[in-house]
Amino acid sequence: MSPVYQFTVSPDFPTKRMSSWFILNTWLQKATDLHIHLELYPDFASQRQAIHDDAVDLIYANPFDASMLVREKGFVPLLRPQDKSDECLVAVKQGSPIQAVEDLAPGCRVASTEDPDVNLVGMMLLEPADLDRHNTQPVSVDSYPLVAKALFNDDADVGFFLEDAYSELSNLVRKELRELVRSQISDITHVLLSGPRLTEHRERLIQTLSAMPGEPKTAAMLEELGFSRWQVVDREDTEFMIDLMDALMA
Amino acid sequence: MDRAKLEDMDPADVPDASRELVLQLYGIGARRVWVSDREVPYPDGRLIVSTTDTAGIITHCNASFVEMSGYDRDTLVGSPHSILRHPDMPAAAFQQLWDEVSAGRIWHGYVKNLRRDGAFYWVYATVIPNVRDGAIKSYTSVRRKPSRRRVEEAETAYRQALAQEASA
């Protein structure tokens, strides 16, 4: 009997993309003739547990986890979405007196989700105001629309958004928000990695996924995921990103 | 060991009023530089990233690094990192950086960097050793925008350190 490989996606994808990942997986199984089960974990903690239990073979990982997967779990990076980096946007409520990051003062309340890379980059964007984890108050919520809500309700002074999630807020919501700064770190992206059990099928996965833009049906699937093509990543690109993440977290 | 090479700055690249100085760089020797008083603000939202080999030769850098330094990538890769050395930086700061990272530790600090056009920019830098299989393979520096208050503190501290180094 052929083995069942376990596929998972970093829990920071927008909820509306959930079905798109299932559609991709159904197609991927047919196209590669591999038996792949897609498991979407509700949060980072449960996904990390699965990784630690070696219950993951293929993962679309956020840059944080990519570092751990390569270093500690022997995963190998295969592909990354082209022209789609993980950027963070810092915003306030439209009527807020805060005009620039430098206007924020110690003690200010920061609304964010649990996305680790967005929170890391977001805090970094506040550093020019001498703010850090120790002199700000976290306001943790479950989703980006709730970050916006925390700002509207004056439960927070400033909020962190994944750039993508910000652009997917309704126009009505976005009109009530004002962007202070956004990151432009094109070096940090999600990565598709494969684990030790998939070693012999790595090439097949790369070939199959890279060919997606060539067919209207599969090109549309990628479009649904928010990017237009996969880009092959070499070891050196990933090492650079991992070193960068290590330095950012240091 | 081969001596790394670093050319003098070209005064034709420096549009502002500037002073001419000679830096003594480790493993390289003298480098003539032209330095102006123009500060280029750190670009919002960016990270300036570079990787060096264990001798401090640049092996990899990102687009923001290229843009802020004013050199093209081909010049930067293969050059010693002291290509950005500003004469207002005390030697002690870099001594400390190298002592820390070569011992496998992390270094954080404020650095004033010299651009190809003689202007300068301040960064908050984190330098880490990249350890593979128990050995240091390379170093990575990630810089971000410093707060004005921290820059002013660093300016004062560095001025004092430079005066001490000059009288030593």
Ligand SMILES: Cc1cc2nc3c(=O)[nH]c(=O)nc-3n(C[C@H](O)[C@H](O)[C@H](O)COP(=O)(O)O)c2cc1C
């Ligand atoms: C990863 C890394 C990044 C560095 N970045 C800088 C830098 O941005 N600017 C700088 O002047 N020196 C930087 N240095 C230190 C230089 O290697 C060098 O020590 C310094 O410019 C002083 O020159 P000297 O050692 O020849 O006296 C860096 C070193 C490492 C290992």
